[in-house]
Amino acid sequence: MKAIRAKKTNKSVKPYEKGIFNIFNTIGMCIVMLVTVYPMWYALINSLNSGDALVKGYSFFLPEKFTLASWKLVLGDAEIINALWITGSRTIIVTIGSTLITAMFAYGFSRPYLYGRKFFAGLGFISMYFSGGTIATFILVNWLKLYNTYWVYIIPALFGGFYNVIIYNANFKAIPESLFESAKIDGASEFKIFFSIVLPLSKPVLAALGVFTACGVWNDYGTTLFYTQSSSLQTLANYTLKLIKSSQAVEQLAATVMQSNQSVSALVNSSMGSGETTSKTVELAAMVLTTIPVVVAYPFVQKFFTKGVMVGSVKG
Structure with a gap:
């Protein structure tokens, strides 16, 4: 009886069904891993990016211009x-x-x-x-x-x-x-x-x-x-939060002033940093460090x- 039950159990799971399950399981785990790991990778590579390159746009896979200045x-x-x-x-x-x-x-x-x-x-x-x-x-x-x-x-x-x-x-x-x-x-x-x-x-x-x-x-x-x-x-959590809020405040001020006074806007933008580091690269480095x-x-x-x-x- 046990042998018959074992045969029935083995027949109930077909090889191709097991293969399909493994494929979808692997795809699902890769998606979960991507959603979990990529934000950390995204913050890391942009913290290693230069300020000038980051102003043009965020990098998604590798730093456009590698630098350790922010760190x-x-x-x-x-x-x-x-x-x-x-x-x-x-x-x-x-x-x-x-x-x-x-x-x-x-x-x-x-x-x-x-x-x-x-x-x-x-x-x-x-x-x-x-x-x-x-x-x-x-x-x-x-x-x-x-x-x-x-x-x-x-x-x-x-x-x-x-x-x-x-x-x-x-x-x-x-x-x-x-x-x-x-x-x-x-x-x-x-x-x-x-x-x-x-x-x-x-x-x-x-x-x-x-x-x-x-x-x-x-x-x-x-x-x-x-x-x-x-x-x-x-x-460290409070310091990072304070750094993020100060960076957001400067960016908001720059966006507001830009609409009315170009010269003052340039001054505010320069206060956010230029060259190898900006307030955003420093903020990302602090977040990764945390x-x-x-x-x-x-x-x-x-x-x-x-x-x-x-x-x-x-x-x-």
């Missing part, structure tokens, strides 16, 4: 280097701290002998749907003396949220209970069990959620916008994504 200008700017340092250090500290602290909380939450487990679960689910709001959070940050300090980037972000707790919790429950019992018989403490057994067996989900956390922190600009005033505390770390880091942890999220989403 030298961006990387030589002390303000953007400081923003890069703030963003990078914050991302590293928060990613490591948030992953570790949230995993520790989830481990305690996953233990059946935790007192008040239902109470903590209720608080956690409420926090997923309701927050204190911007004003209440601002008052709390100000009361804790975190406003306009570097620590406003670190301390409020050290807990990854209850959604991450749910994923960690499901992953920890999938670990055989016999491992915990054996460790306790050997006299291991909860901290010993967590660091020696739980963490090594949870590398995929730790890596997956760690990358999600890092991407969120790297691209965050709301914290800088609401809780800082000092220019020395601005992040995305490079995420693009570089992703391939190294991609293998953990599917396994980590699946293991953390399905209770064993």
Whole structure:
């Protein structure tokens, strides 16, 4: 009977049908890849283009006149280097701290002998749907003396949220209970069990959620916008946004003035830059610089994504 069923199953999928599916699947994936990758490539090649060539029109495949002038200008700017340092250090500290602290909380939450487990679960689910709001959070940050300090980037972000707790919790429950019992018989403490057994067996989900956390922190600009005033505390995302807005303002001014006064229009156009760099090439270079770390880091942890999220989403 099994042999007959196997033959029927094999006959149900004809070779040419499988070939057609593979062709359309390949075409679809190429389209998705083009839509995803090309905007990044477009920004990169135009940031490597000279200002004079870019004024004539954007390049679509390769720079018309290759130059690193815009990148030298961006990387030589002390303000953007400081923003890069703030963003990078914050991302590293928060990613490591948030992953570790949230995993520790989830481990305690996953233990059946935790007192008040239902109470903590209720608080956690409420926090997923309701927050204190911007004003209440601002008052709390100000009361804790975190406003306009570097620590406003670190301390409020050290807990990854209850959604991450749910994923960690499901992953920890999938670990055989016999491992915990054996460790306790050997006299291991909860901290010993967590660091020696739980963490090594949870590398995929730790890596997956760690990358999600890092991407969120790297691209965050709301914290800088609401809780800082000092220019020395601005992040790379805020600096890039400010650069884009200033470039758009100059372009809009040039377009408005051009209609009434040609001499003033020429003056405004010259302020936008000429020669090897313009405000647009610098803007594109800053945008690419903002995305490079995420693009570089992703391939190294991609293998953990599917396994980590699946293991953390399905209770064993």
